[in-house]
Amino acid sequence: MAGDAKFLLWLLLLSISSLCFGSELDIQCLKSIQQSVIDPRGELKSSWNFSDGTRGFLCTFTGVRCWNPEENRVLSLLLGNLGLEGPFPQGLQNCESINSLDLSSNNFSGPIPPDISQQMPYLSSLDLSNNSFSGEIPSDISNMTYLNLLNLQHNQFSGQIPEQFDLLTRLTTFSVADNLLSGTIPYALRNLSASNFVGNKELCGSPLDDCSRRRRWRIHIRMHRINDLSSIGAAVGFVVGFVVAFYFPHCFIFSERLRAYVVLLHLL
Template identity: 45%
Template structure:
């Protein structure tokens, strides 16, 4: 169950900081980030408490679960745990505060990381941004991703090897503004639940194997769905009506 949140806190995370990516329309906006972080920090503190040890466990599990041929994550040294905010110095990690082991964003794009989606991310309980784009991550996007990433506002899993369907629970990521699942091997229909994500600003599912009617997502354009030949509906071509079977009456 999701907490009931005051309207001013909901509004504070309606326009979060965005990721910068070469292949993505997402951009990082610093103009209002301090105000947004302050309000969202209060929200997360009130709802989740301090997550220092759990955040450390989160990053440990990511390092353990992914192959790292470039040895980039080898620089994540967990030996000096007496140093406040030591994980905030790790490559690809942004914290809420430099002296607090509380992860805000994880940016691990273009690192040739290989493995399945790290379920240990659930331990990063204050995480709002995840960028695993341009790696070699495979398997299904977890069916319970909304539980793993409860407060995510920006999610970029593009240019990987994900397969299977898009989980319906993604529609329960209520604060999601930016979603990029392009250039994977995803198939099946797009869950209609994604149409309920009213805060969506940037949305891309291009270059997959999706089919069926697209949900009503106001920020979606034709480019959001390009190279998914089985899709139809606004803003794409009209869906064909399924012809009804004629009934023959015997005499």
């Protein structure tokens, strides 16, 4: 209940503050985003016209949803499938009232900002799926306690899923499928479907395979390979030694005593 009251208070404060300076910050936010991303198809360049200046003009931009169509106050940025490229967009901290960010199905790459929760503390939806984001998933995301949806699937994230994600108690939709993650799935996420974690070869724990069983299997496979290599090495060594001994005895018999011993063995 305390969390809900805090959220409602935040909405009230936003509505008051936006009358004074919210619009200018939101304009600066979108300008920074437009400048920091690569836009091969010109989706933002053609739509995001900052010279308009009419009331609520930001709300007509591609992918921009406002709290009120007559206010330049960004509620959501829905920039999925626009062919955008480059690193994580800059300037989002100036969209102070943003509630949802969708960058899915683009060609973004590089890491997520380590202070992402400070840039967008009140997000309820974050969709970065189907890009090429890399590096570790920031544990700072756990401070975005209003998140209902967190979709990071089909990227190149590595390392472990932060244990701090146990703090994301509002999460109803979550996916990290098809990445390069390893380690154990945090306890609070184990009630989700296995489809939300598949495609990470080194990730284990419920609802995927048990970690201890996977480790035992890896050890078994490794020992089996070592035994195979040892057997092959021993066989090759025996054959090579036999051939050398039979055809080139002078290569390893260095004393008359040993030579005599070999001759005696042949006679027997």
